[in-house]
Each structure stands twice: as structure tokens, then as C-alpha cells.
């Protein structure tokens with residue numbers, strides 16, 4: 238039989254495959270959405286750092302600028318002597334209030350410092366300083382620069398960093414608007430970087446997010462390590478950075494990819510610094526939660542897949558088991574031919590119907606089978622009976638065909654058949670064992686008179702008695718037959734020689750002579766004897782010789798036995 242898939246296997250495969258496909262589709266979609274959202278959240282965090290740092294820095298710079306502006310219009314500067322102690326006290330108060338200031342001072346219109354915090358640089362000329370030159374004209378906020386004159390006067394910066402400042406300046410004018418001098422301030426660069434660091438510090442340090450300050454020429458101002466590397470000529474920033482707002486993955490000079498966001502420092506001061514805050518997070522760290530989520534999703538997916546596969550197997554078993562059970566029961570019915578015990582009806586409606594249908598079908602099949610068996614048994618008995626009858630009829634027919642109805646002896650036709658068989662046997666074996674068959678032809682003497690005197694029925698009775706005598710005085714292997722009318726024949730098979738045939742004939746003749754026939758009295762027979770020859774093909778030659786011998790016996794006076802040899806023809 239062609240190899241077929243089991244129902245259970247097919248169901249498991251279809252259900253399991255379907256569940257896994259749906260799981261893969263839904264899981265894949267949810268995973269994609271979640272991944273995108275997580276990635277977007279990371280991007281928002283990075284952007285938030287860049288924007289908040291830029292915002293904070295812009296506000297703080299603006300505040301400091303306003304502070305210097307306000308200082309420049311203080312009454313004691315506008316109208317009083319610029320070298321007054323009151324001026325220094327005002328500057329010291331400011332410095333004490335805002336420790337971001339490294340130096341606050343007032344220079345006259347020629348650039349000589351008249352008053353300053355802690356008296357630093359008093360009497361020195363700042364006429365060549367950019368802040369002074371610009372501060373004569375307008376309110377000024379200067380780019381970061383390294384300390385020159387002040388560096389020696391101020392305590393060294395931590396970690397040996399060079400002392401750097403950003404400068405603020407504003408012109409001091411009298412009531413008529415004439416320039417009297419310039420108010421200047423150097424704010425520590427670490428105040429600026431501290432503001433930026435503060436924006437990052439709010440975040441989880443493990444996030445790896447850091448902020449960079451970059452000036453309009455693309456120079457890194459902060460952090461120091463990148464600034465130093467850039468100063469040594471190393472490529473630090475990606476070439477694309479700074480060409481507009483950028484967000485996304487970007488490869489920096491260290492070869493690492495970073496999730497990057499850039500925010501310009503929006504000008505709120507009179508001076509446009511052109512700085513940008515770049516926040517960046519190593520891509521590996523940015524994607525860590527995404528990877529963790531994907532790992533969790535895969536594990537969850539595997540667990541769900543396992544549960545779904547198990548559920549598919551259980552469901553397939555639940556559906557297929559009743560079918561398998563029914564198939565087993567069908568085989569049991571075929572093998573045992575009796576009503577089996579059906580399991581309780583399955584919960585599934587169609588299967589319950591199938592089970593009920595099988596039960597009633599089995600019941601009706603077995604009933605029909607039993608009825609058929611009974612009919613068969615009856616038929617077998619009938620057949621046996623008919624066969625026996627037929628056999629008996631055949632035997633009767635054969636008897637009728639081969640026997641003489643009056644005497645019960647073989648008839649002439651049967652004798653002819655036996656003579657032909659005996660002839661065939663002699664032709665095959667006769668020369669080897671020297672045995673041939675012989676034939677006696679026996680004829681009642683003067684039988685006509687019996688009929689004439691005593692009537693035909695008495696003649697029949699005599700013929701029957703003669704047949705009886707014949708049968709009792711020959712061998713079992715000899716074949717007695719009624720040759721015709723009142724003439725009988727005896728076929729003697731396998732005779733060693735003529736003497737044996739003569740002896741058999743003589744025995745009959747004597748038996749008849751000795752017998753008494755009712756109403757008739759004594760009776761004699763004449764017998765013609767001859768032997769067959771293996772050379773003869775036609776048994777008629779033997780019959781003719783025996784007949785000739787009989788004729789001689791009659792002629793010789795009857796009640797005699799005459800032998801005629803084959804050689805005599």
C-alpha cells in the first residue's frame with residue numbers, strides 16, 4: 238500500500254506550522270515596532286541632552302551678559318571715579334555671588350585697568366585685548382581663549398588643564414554717552430563645561446551619553462580629550478557633522494559609530510558664538526536595550542513556539558485518537574467476528590457520529606454474518622444430501638447401464654468394455670508375465686423347452702438361478718455377464734494357461750448339473766472356452782473362438798466343455 242501520512246502527523250504539522258507562522262509574523266511585527274520605538278526613545282534621550290545643554294548654556298550666557306550690561310550702567314560707574322573703592326567692592330560682590338567669574342574689572346578708555354576683583358591686573362594695560370577693543374563699542378561676549386595675563390595670578394586648573402575663559406565686556410559711558418571705560422569679565426571655561434556636564438549627569442552614567450561643544454569652525458571646545466586629539470591633527474569629528482541639524486548614526490574619528498544629535502546654541506546674546514552642542518551615545522550602548530529586547534523576544538518566541546507546538550500535538554492527538562481507536566476496533570471486528578467494546582463517545586460531534594455509525598454498522602454486519610452462516614450451514618447440509626443422492630443416482634444409472642435387469646449380472650455392453658480393457662492390459666503385460674485373459678460362453682441346454690413347457694416366467698426364474706450359480710462358483714476377480722438370451726459369459730483375467738480356464742468352466746458345468754431348478758428339475762449347460770492372445774487387437778476374435786467352442790460343445794451332445802485355442806482361429 239502506498240505510504241500515507243498519519244492523520245495525527247498531518248494535523249500536528251498543519252497546526253504547529255500555522256501557529257509558528259502566525260507567531261513569527263506577529264512576533265516579527267511587534268519586535269520591529271518595539272525595536273523602532275526603543276531606538277526612537279534612545280534618539281530622543283540623546284537629542285534631549287543636546288537640546289537641554291544648548292538651551293541651558295544659551296540662557297546662562299545671556300544672564301552673564303545682562304549682568305555685565307547692568308554693571309556698566311551702574312550710577313557709580315557712569316558718573317563716579319572708576320578707580321573708586323566702591324567700584325572694586327561692587328566687582329568683588331559680583332564675583333563672590335557668582336563663582337564662575339575668575340576676574341571682573343574696569344579699564345579706562347585707554348585700556349588701563351583701574352579696578353578689579355582682588356585688585357588683579359590693576360594698572361596693567363588691556364588695550365590689546367579683544368574684549369577691551371570690542372567692549373569699547375558694544376556689549377561683547379567673546380569666544381573661549383586661554384588666559385594670558387591672568388594665568389599666572391590664578392590658581393592652576395585641576396588636572397593641569399590650561400586656564401581658559403570666555404569674556405564678557407560692555408562700554409561704560411557718561412550721561413552724555415561719552416566713553417569712560419570698559420567693564421570686562423572673564424568667566425571660567427569650566428563653568429561652561431560644568432553646565433554641559435550637568436545636562437549629561439542627569440542621565441544614567443551607564444548610558445554612555447556625552448556632550449561635545451564645537452565652535453563655528455568645527456573645532457572641539459569640549460571635552461578636553463577630543464580637543465587635544467584634534468589639536469594633534471587627528472580626525473575627531475565626522476566630516477558630515479555641522480552641516481545642518483543631524484540625528485542618527487554617525488562614525489566618529491575613533492572609528493566607533495555613535496547615535497548622534499546636534500543642537501545649535503541659539504543666539505540670545507549680542508554676539509553670535511556659533512557654537513553647537515553635539516550629544517552622542519556609542520551605538521553599541523544605544524542598541525543595548527534593543528538587543529536585550531530582541532533577546533527577550535526570541536526567548537519568549539521560543540517559549541511560545543514550544544507551548545504552541547505542544548498544544549498542536551495534544552490537539553492532533555485528541556482529534557486523531559478516536560479515529561485510531563475506531564480503526565483498531567474495525568480490525569478487531571474483522572479478526573474476531575464479535576461485537577467489541579466501543580470506547581465512550583468522543584467529545585467531538587462528528588467523531589461521536591462516526592463512532593455511533595460504526596457501532597450500528599458493526600451490529601448489522603455481525604447480524605447479517607450470523608444469518609449468512611446459518612444459511613451456509615443449511616446449504617452445506619443440502620449440498621451433501623444432494624451429492625449423496627446424486628452419487629446414488631449415478632451409481633443406479635451406472636448399474637442400469639452396465640447390468641442386466643433380469644439377473645443383475647454385467648450386461649453385454651459392460652462385458653465388451655471389460656474385454657477391451659483386458660485386451661489392452663494383455664497387450665501391455667501379457668508377454669512379460671505370460672498371463673492372458675480367457676472367456677467362457679455358457680448356454681443353457683434345451684432352454685426353449687423350459688419356456689415352452691413351464692412358461693416364460695419360469696424360464697426367467699431359471700435364468701436368475703443360473704446367474705446365482707455362476708456367481709457362487711467363480712472367483713471374485715472373475716466377471717460374470719449375461720451375454721444374451723439364455724447365454725452367459727465369464728471373463729477370467731490373468732490365466733496362466735488353458736487348463737485353468739477349463740477347470741473354471743467345468744466347475745460351473747458341474748454346479749449347474751448338480752443343482753435343482755424349481756418346477757423344472759435338472760438342467761445342464763454347454764460351455765465354450767478360449768484364451769486371448771496378446772497379438773490380437775480386437776476382442777471379438779476371442780468371443781468368436783469361445784462361440785465356436787460352445788457350438789462344438791452343443792454339437793458334441795451338450796452338457797460339455799470345449800476349448801478352442803487361439804491358434805485355431
Ligand SMILES: Nc1nc2c(ncn2[C@@H]2O[C@H](COP(=O)(O)OP(=O)(O)OP(=O)(O)O)[C@@H](O)[C@H]2O)c(=O)[nH]1
Nearest residue numbers: 681682683684685686688693694695696697722723
Ligand atoms: N424365459 C426366457 N426365455 C428366454 C429368454 N431369452 C431367450 N429365451 C428363450 O431361450 C430359448 C433358446 O432356444 P434355442 O436358442 O432355440 O435353443 P435351446 O432350446 O436352448 O437348445 P440348445 O441351445 O440347442 O440346447 C428360446 O425359446 C428363447 O425364447 C429370457 O430372457 N427368458
